[in-house]
Amino acid sequence: MKIECIGHTFETAVRQIIQLFFSLKSDVYVKSAMLASVTETVIKYDGREARAVSFAPPEASRTEQSDSVKRSCFEAAVKLSDMPAPWGISTGIRPAKSIRALHKQGLSYTEAKEAFARRYLADEEKALLAARVAQKEDALLNDMYPDGVSVYIGIPFCPTRCAYCSFISQSAERSARFVEPYLAALAREIEAAARTIKRVGKRLETLYFGGGTPTVLSQEQLHVLFSLCEKMFDFSSLREFTVEAGRPDTICTAKLSELKAAGVNRISINPQTMKQQTLDTIGRRHGVEDVYNAFDIARAGGFDNINADIIVGLPNETEADVSQTMSELLSLSPEAVTIHTMYLKRAAYLIDEFERYRFCEGTRLLMNAAVRALADYEPYYLYKQKNTLGNLENVGFAKEGCECRYNVYIMEEEQTILALGAGASSKIVKDGLISRIYNPKDAREYILRIDDIVAQKEGIL
Numbered sequence: 186m187k188i189e190c191i192g193h194t195f196e197t198a199v200r201q202i203i204q205l206f207f208s209l210k211s212d213v214y215v216k217s218a219m220l221a222s223v224t225e226t227v228i229k230y231d232g233r234e235a236r237a238v239s240f241a242p243p244e245a246s247r248t249e250q251s252d253s254v255k256r257s258c259f260e261a262a263v264k265l266s267d268m269p270a271p272w273g274i275s276t277g278i279r280p281a282k283s284i285r286a287l288h289k290q291g292l293s294y295t296e297a298k299e300a301f302a303r304r305y306l307a308d309e310e311k312a313l314l315a316a317r318v319a320q321k322e323d324a325l326l327n328d329m330y331p332d333g334v335s336v337y338i339g340i341p342f343c344p345t346r347c348a349y350c351s352f353i354s355q356s357a358e359r360s361a362r363f364v365e366p367y368l369a370a371l372a373r374e375i376e377a378a379a380r381t382i383k384r385v386g387k388r389l390e391t392l393y394f395g396g397g398t399p400t401v402l403s404q405e406q407l408h409v410l411f412s413l414c415e416k417m418f419d420f421s422s423l424r425e426f427t428v429e430a431g432r433p434d435t436i437c438t439a440k441l442s443e444l445k446a447a448g449v450n451r452i453s454i455n456p457q458t459m460k461q462q463t464l465d466t467i468g469r470r471h472g473v474e475d476v477y478n479a480f481d482i483a484r485a486g487g488f489d490n491i492n493a494d495i496i497v498g499l500p501n502e503t504e505a506d507v508s509q510t511m512s513e514l515l516s517l518s519p520e521a522v523t524i525h526t527m528y529l530k531r532a533a534y535l536i537d538e539f540e541r542y543r544f545c546e547g548t549r550l551l552m553n554a555a556v557r558a559l560a561d562y563e564p565y566y567l568y569k570q571k572n573t574l575g576n577l578e579n580v581g582f583a584k585e586g587c588e589c590r591y592n593v594y595i596m597e598e599e600q601t602i603l604a605l606g607a608g609a610s611s612k613i614v615k616d617g618l619i620s621r622i623y624n625p626k627d628a629r630e631y632i633l634r635i636d637d638i639v640a641q642k643e644g645i646l
Contacts (some may be wrong), residue, residue: 339606498527
């Protein structure tokens with residue numbers, strides 16, 4: 186892939202659009218030239234050539250100029266590629282945020298949807314999805330504590346590492362010797378964060394244990410961790426306490442009883458698929474029956490807000506496979522379902538097959554099959570990632586009143602979130618500005634640097 190930019194410095198914008206349609210390894214040549222208010226893009230690929238022109242007013246901002254570059258690239262690329270790009274030139278992570286911004290300017294959600302589709306050349310279906318999510322998010326954000334803060338606590342260990350995973354989680358089997366030192370370091374960071382929240386007079390609104398898989402810890406380890414949180418944080422204002430019990434093979438009655446006793450009121454049980462052959466392929470090391478058992482244990486334990494994650498675009502899965510997964514999953518009546526589009530990064534074991542999966546034209550059919558099954562649920566949060574199959578999205582659906590506030594707060598960035606643990610990223614929201622503070626990704630480095638991390642958390646707000 187060769188990109189030549191003339192008269193502007195928006196090569197990143199050009200690359201973002203071209204990568205929607207062509208592999209990085211493709212022999213494709215792109216020339217994007219801007220002269221005054223006119224942008225022309227010429228693309229040469231596979232012995233063919235296409236060009237397109239777009240316009241921006243003379244007084245256009247850099248964002249408007251960038252969009253003009255993207256539009257010309259997009260309109261030229263669609264002439265040479267059959268690859269669907271339903272989000273158009275919207276390459277940002279948070280499409281609903283654009284809709285919300287337009288609504289704040291006085292547009293109705295319908296008008297904002299139409300304006301979004303025009304500006305970004307997005308499909309009507311995707312613009313409508315973003316508008317539905319924006320409306321639901323606005324309702325939740327309008328009910329947010331004005332003096333609230335959320336806390337994320339990361340447990341970067343899993344029973345095994347899934348083949349598609351690009352997170353910083355480590356196999357608990359291989360990293361067992363680091364678990365106790367990690368929890369000791371994490372305890373120090375929890376104490377520091379709690380002191381800071383108390384000192385500045387913030388109210389804890391949501392608490393989220395993610396990972397990795399927090400329930401890979403033993404019942405005793407969970408008890409110590411939850412007891413510390415209850416001791417250090419003021420739970421009287423806590424509205425939502427989530428724990429990702431994502432791997433069904435880590436769930437048992439004793440652990441879920443520990444969660445319930447600690448006040449956890451929302452959990453995730455994430456099958457990813459209900460096709461056993463796929464589970465074996467991706468290294469989940471649990472069976473479909475384990476998903477049913479995990480739900481039975483959770484229901485018996487009194488959990489009435491359970492989210493379930495699935496992934497569309499897993500290796501060799503068909504539309505019929507996704508429909509079957511949704512049918513079996515919905516027979517368990519989860520209160521929320523999050524649909525993730527397959528997304529591979531360099532750290533994933535499946536990365537060697539990335540190009541084949543990424544340009545699979547059937548991914549949108551798989552997504553549509555999953556969404557059709559959720560007619561009784563409402564979409565409430567949405568985000569996109571680079572290099573997802575089919576340039577598709579990740580979207581959370583929930584029954585009324587079962588939405589995850591933390592998910593909305595982390596996406597829309599209107600509340601400070603203190604993130605604790607290896608790989609955690611804190612977002613400090615103040616006066617409309619957002620600053621980020623990152624913890625080391627590796628658990629061992631996190632343990633070694635805990636003194637600096639604690640000092641940082643003491644002054645973070």
